[in-house]
Amino acid sequence: MLGMVFTELVEMLESRFSPELVDTVLTQAELPHGGAYTAVGYYPHSEIVRIISVLSEHTGLSSADLQRVFGEHLLGRFAVMYPELFAGKLTLYDFLASIDSHIHVEVTKLYPGAQLPRFEVLERSPDALRLAYRSPRGMVALAEGLIRGATLHFQEPHSISHSQQQLGDESVTVIDVQRIH
């Protein structure tokens, strides 16, 4: 996983909770390098799972909720750090529909080793978008948080839910994005 995700998580936790909590979590998570992350490195996915798990214990918040919060925060950071990824995307749906075809293509140029989830548009109407989420990491809540961050960025309120559905032979996580009027 991209080091940038870890450094962003640490920064978010330090600002929203406290440096002490972060220190405790990183210490208790017993990470191989003591929780030292650099944005340009790559780290195993299992590390973020352990960090969130320890964090969940300390905060009483579910792992999923923490992922959603972090996803929302991460998207805001993306918008600041990589505005070119948002350039030309006028609506939420345009943005979400272009993740695979455009945004992740650009991300790969910056981070050639990045393993990125795929978002396939299954249905699109003026008020709803249905996406298939595929990722070996199964962090659908993080994905939902990212999408929520996008609804805030584009100022288009939507409800977001997900379900497991069968598409042919494949069991797929489907994310429904529904406009709130």
Next chain:
Amino acid sequence: MSSESTEPGPSLSGFKPAHPGPPGALTEAPADLCAGAALALIERRLERERAARKQAELLLTDKSRELYQALQGAREAERRLSLALWASGESIWEWEGHTGQIEVRGFALSGDTTAGATPTLRISHMDVIHPEDRIDARAAWLAYLGGERSELEFVFRLKLEDQWRWVRARGRALERPKDGRVKSIVGTLRDITEQRAAEDELRLLSNAFEGAREPMLMFDRRARIRDCNRAFLDLIRQPGLEPDTTLFDLLNLEPGALEQLLDTLAAGWRETLELRASSGALLPVELSISRVFEHVDGQTLLVASLTDLSLQRSVQARIQQAALHDGLTGLANRAHFESRLKLAVARADVDPLALLWINLDGFRAINDSLGHAAGDAFLYESAQRLMDLPGERDELARIGGDEFAVLMHGEDISARAANLARTVIEAIGQPMQMGERMVCVTASVGISLYPEDAREPDLLLQQAEAAMHKAKQRGRARAEFHRGELSTEGARRLEMITELRRDLDLGALTTVVQPKVSAGGYVVGHEILMRWNNARLGPVSPAAFIPLSEEFGLVGRLGLIAMEHAAAFAARLLRMGLHTPVALNLSPRQVFDPDTEYHLIETCRRHLLPHDMLEIELTESALLENIEAGRSFLRRLSEQGFKLALDDFGTGFSSLAYLRRLPFNTIKIDRCFMDEIDTDPRALRLLQGMVALCQSLDIAVVAEGVETDAQRQLLVRMGVDQMQGFLFARPQPADVIIQLATRRLPLQD
């Protein structure tokens, strides 16, 4: 299936951490304890930061190394690519749509052998493309941009270092967006100047090779013949060469010597060798290597030209004499003639001499109307005619443009000179075929005599020339002595032809008409006959002036008069409601004159005459010269509707083959067969046989020269269709004969 709503989203605002240390605990804890814990925390954070920095530095170092290696790899790849391009003679170019510029990298002229230098060339103006190639280059470019062509390829001349180089450009768009607007094209450029030059040269060489008059061969260093031209085949008298023919087969040379020779042959090499002709004969030739070049298959080819020395030896002999001879006719030139004349005068203690100055009348007109080549051909032909006329000791020369001279030696020089002058005038006066035209020129001859007229060579020449001018003034086609004497017979003929020419010019020749009658005595046709009554000579018999006019090329003009008068007379008959043909005689010359057919048709057109109102009478002798040409002439006339009659049948060769092969409607049996048919049974049977023959071939018969009623009765009994002769009517002027056209002949008193 699980479903989980995240609306409203989780918030950290109401969060109470399970951890005892709330936010701000760092400052609110007991001071000593807090200070120690805070310090430990800061140290751990610092440690993490340090570790993260080191990771980042390590990563950066690794990345830098990777980048460096990637860059090295890219440079190496580029170097290899440019080396490969250099080796293939290609350069890379790139066009950017937004700049409109073409950038060519690594462009080297095809002769450049260094791979290191890779200058960059920028093309932004059409000026660097040759004006003649701009339209094509632009069309190819636009066709590619417009998607009409999938490949971009064109050849043009590019200005490089102030010289035009032929280049071939190939290219392809990096991508072709859906809107069709190509943003950039990359491609290769190849300098093909030398390739094109080689191709052009080969093409030129090939043309020159095949078209060359001199025998030429192309072979390689293994002695294999690659090609040879027509002249070479002619030289060795073979229709073609076997595919595997080698020089070993063609040259009479030891194989070892030839092999050695082949290794060393270079352009400019030249040697006398012997060539084997198809007959096995050995021809001396000079073989010279005119070119050595690399063929596309990598073999060295040698082009050799050969000179037939056997021919050259005789040519050389001729060249030696060229200074003394006229190049066109091969006759002695004026300088040579004058020196011979001087020599003759110097030796002429015993022998009298005669000098003939011959001028071709009307030669200039030929030169002007038919061109100099025709003029030259005419002069050559005239020289040929003159060549055999003088005696063995006499000397003929061409002393000017259309002037010839003869120097005669010996006894009776005056009479012989006059005689020669006459034959010269006759020979030159013969019509000459120039392409499709029949040309007539006459000769005027002036004669001076040594020693009577002068003893100085120059003076003799002047006198002969002056006499020639006198002959011209007196009407041309005649000879004049310096002293004004000419032999009687030659003089008479010359006078006659001079008068005939004049009278033709004056339109003084006339015609008479003789009717042809049927067995019942009705007029069924007429014949036009030429008559000439000259003011000085009196009436001249056609038997005299017709052959003379043929000799002097005037018979064509007589023919035109006959045509005109025949047509006019036929038109009168038609106006009287009489559809009876009028016959006219054509001479052998007219049979072979392509204009005759035209004149006949044109004459009929002018007189609004159907062609079958004219009948063409030809003698057998007219056809003797060339039966095939005569046959096609007669066939064309017959197809045009003219009637055809064979005149004077039985007097010439009387080839029965004519009767079968030529499209005659009528046979005219000569008057001599009428003689004594009423007294001599053999004569009668001969005539009967001829008539029966014609009847069996379904050819109408006209009996000529019928003079007595006894003859007429016999002929009628034989079944002869038509008769002509004094018995019915003498040839008389048209105005007289027209009166008889509706009468029965002979007229009963």
